[in-house]
């Protein structure tokens with residue numbers, strides 16, 4: 001029997017992508033903040049990814065944590081062949097890629113981190129059920145499942161708009177709108193204006209489609225299966241498999257953007273029913289997508305001890321500008337400076353506190369000040385102004401004399417794939433730059449690389465380009 005989902009993945013190549021939100025260094029923090037105890041830290045853990053495609057998400061993690069054990073599963077032969085090749089070229093010995101249908105797959109061992117990204121909403125119902133069964137079966141006692149899915153009611157306009165855009169793209173009389181899904185979406189965004197609530201919503205939906213672009217749309221909004229679910233429903237399916245909701249993978253997403261503080265106050269009584277609260281936040285925010293964390297129902301949980309927990313982690317710049325919060329005094333001002341001096345690195349919180357204590361010139365009271373700082377760090381991380389990670393990220397402050405990419409990134413660059421930076425973000429470079437990146441194998445000084453760049457790309461501001469690579473932790 002034909003299977004349109006399987007046909008799609010055998011006919012079209014899914015783009016190579018890494019997803020920072022699935023990085024175990026961040027998942028560990030989110031789970032620990034939600035009270036999960038004794039969880040395996042990423043540097044000594046077992047990680048499984050279902051539907052891993054060509055391994056672009058899993059491979060950089062395997063390279064970062066050589067003592068951990070990684071398994072990727074996908075039913076696309078081509079994707080798994082590419083993943084194995086990259087693993088070989090990257091010199092990785094701790095990652096295994098298996099070809100198989102997750103509907104019938106039996107894991108050979110439990111795992112501490114289970115990543116299921118870009119699967120659940122895009123597979124038939126019986127596979128959805130199997131995904132959740134696997135989450136219930138494969139987690140170790142303190143394991144975490146990280147699973148992404150589309151949510152209602154936010155997704156509903158996208159769901160209703162997609163078939164109409166598809167029809168317009170296919171109809172010759174509508175050629176003036178561009179003739180492709182992406183160009184029809186762009187035309188509709190332009191034509192809709194913003195004079196009514198519907199126009200504003202439609203414009204946002206169409207712009208988001210344009211942003212995703214033609215490489216991703218056939219696998220996402222325009223995939224043969226593209227479903228959405230109410231959070232409450234998803235939670236109840238997970239609970240039937242013995243899973244407990246921990247929170248969102250991205251700390252910041254526990255409270256979606258744009259909710260009025262006064263509204264949050266009125267919702268405070270709903271804290272007694274966290275699932276209803278989350279469902280109501282989806283209703284108010286119109287969020288279309290979640291990446292949620294679940295653990296086993298019998299996993300050891302404790303109530304928040306913010307200070308002790310924050311002290312276990314490393315901290316660096318977040319996704320948004322660090323907000324200024326009420327009651328910030330000298331202590332926080334000094335900490336902010338210490339953090340700014342760390343540049344793009346992510347540094348253990350204890351170390352930053354020691355640097356703060358030194359600058360506070362004798363006035364440091366360990367109990368009070370570390371508690372105040374930890375509370376502030378926690379709040380700033382929840383707002384996205386800081387990134388908390390299980391381990392540090394060291395970014396050189398100067399461009400190295402012999403800038404060198406990792407073996408894995410050299411392989412990606414040589415094959416025209418995006419390289420993946422120290423924070424697990426995929427970096428896309430213009431066509432042709434791959435050869436320049438691939439020249440960074442440690443044998444050429446920055447002066448020699450500048451000559452290569454000058455010959456091939458005379459327009460390129462090479463010094464800036466190289467600084468950018470260094471700041472992202474790509475060149476060491």
Ligand SMILES: C[S@@+](CC[C@H](N)C(=O)[O-])C[C@H]1O[C@@H](n2cnc3c(N)ncnc32)[C@H](O)[C@@H]1O
Pocket residue numbers: 005009014017019050051052053054057073074075076079100101102103116117118119122123127219
């Ligand atoms: C949208 S891609 C997501 C890839 C990756 N996880 C990501 O988020 O970038 C979905 C992947 O799941 C795989 N897949 C879909 N159904 C599957 C099944 N029943 N068994 C195994 N792999 C499956 C596809 O081959 C494809 O590589």
